[in-house]
Amino acid sequence: MTPGARASAAIEILTEIEARKRPAADALKDWGLSHRFAGSGDRAAIGNLVFDALRTRASTAFVMGEDSPRALALRTLASSWGLGPDGVAALADGGRFAPEPLTPAELEGLKREIAPDAPAHIRGDYPEWLAPLFERGLGHGAAAEGAALATRAPVDLRVNSLKATREKVLNGLRRFEAEPTAYSPLGVRIAAGSGPSRSPHVEAEPGHGKGWYEVQDLGSQLATLLAGAQPKEQVLDLCAGAGGKTLGLAAAMANTGQLYAYDSDRMRLRPIFERLKRAGARNVQVLQAGDAEALAQLEGRMDRVIVDAPCTGSGVWRRRPDAKWRLGPQMLEARLAEQQAVLDLAAPLVKPGGRLVYITCSVLPSENRDRIDAFIARFPELKLAPWRQL
Known part of the structure; x- marks a missing residue:
């Protein structure tokens, strides 16, 4: 496919996402199934353009005067992909499968820069209704943090210390220019690509099949390390999902003690069995999803209860x-209610002197400190532990 054809395909998919309010991954999958002539490189480039366009929707609308699928794709090509206004004008020539030529207004929009005094939610590319929460949680850094969240993510891996060392993993992935992470002693990072370039499929590498590493964001690795699970302890991963943190906990416990993995949703829990086998984690007991009686039998026995809460x-x-x-606001309220419920479920399971670890992948204070303050108000016998003591 030509660059112009790829751009047109991205506009088509963005139109589908907007019209049907679909997750981007689902729309991209369906497009690929109905356009089998597109090669893997084409599909990767189109997917990158779609995702990059969605990252900066607010700032694009601000400078282009609209957030139509066409405007999103054209602005992304000009800015994030480095084509510039002239490069986009050359690509959008109205030829076969290419986008229609630029209008004068579009060309001006592609040349326009975002002013330093633009609203924070524009500079940070997050929904305007979240601006007060971002400001409360992140202060003057809200726009910068939002902008960082609007960039591509690297490929982060956690070395499985039960089977490998970081040096061994780095050596196995050296052709991808993998580097050790600064904060996690088990982390390996492969930098994000740009433009149409694809991230390496590290799960197809022999090292992954041998259980040497798992794909896991650095933030999740640090949360697992801060949980402080020790060998021979009794630990419950209450919202285990597919088992990413469970695997890290099992390794931290050196395959000793007893680690229970639980989730209320059996479909989320299903992948954990294959992952445990590949990782060589033998101290994990997977509880039946939604089995309240099994959880009740753990009451007052756990050295640590890990709550990786829905958020x-x-x-x-x-x-x-x-x-x-x-x-939207309703979705946020639903997550807050779920967080309260899972914390209340976790509290009785911690033994005297034990530790409850609350984790989210949210930057919103309403899901983090607010939830903990409300939780401690309900369970005053529990006290906060400063993170530096963990």
Whole structure:
């Protein structure tokens, strides 16, 4: 496919996403199934353009005067992809499969810069209704943090210390220019690409099949490390999902003690079995999804209860940029209620002197400190532990 044809395809998919309010990944999958002539490189380039366009929807609308699918794609090509206004004008020549030529207004929009005094939610590319929460949680850095969340994410890996060392993993992935992370002693990072370039499919590498590493964001790795699970402890991962943090906890416990993995949703929990086997994690007991009686038997016995709570996911918008535009006040309220419920479920399971670890992938204070303050008000016998003591 030509660059112009790829741009037209991205506009078509963005139109579908907007019209049907669909997740971008679903729309891209369906487009690929109905356009089998597109090669893997074409599909990757189109997907990158769609996701990059969604990352900067607010700032694009501000400078272009509209947030139509065409405006989103053209502005992304000019700015994020580095084509510039002239490059986009050359691409959009109205030829076969290419976008129609630029209008004078579009050309002016592509040349326009975002003013330093533009509203924070424009400079940070997040929904305007979230501006008060971003400002309360992030202060004067709200726009900068939002802008960082509007960039592409790198590929982060966690070394499985039960089977490999970081040096071994780095050596196995050296052709991808993998680097050790600064904060996690188990982290390996492959930088994000730009434009149409694809991220490497590291899960197809032999090291992944051998259980040497798992794909896991650095933030999740740090949360697992801060949880402080120790060998021979009794630990519950209460919202285990597919088991990303469960695997990290099992390794931290050196395959000793007893680690329970639980989730209320059996479909979320299903992938954990294959992952545990590949990682060589033998100290994990997976509880049946939704089994309240099994949880009740753990009451007052757990050294640590890990609550990786359901949340808005505002901290992982780099990976799911379309999610920020689907998020609304009602969805936030639903997540707050779920967080309260899971915390209340977790509290009785912690033994005297034990620790409850609350984790979200959100940057919103209403999902973080506000929830903990409300929780401690309900359970005054629990006290906050300063993170530096963890």
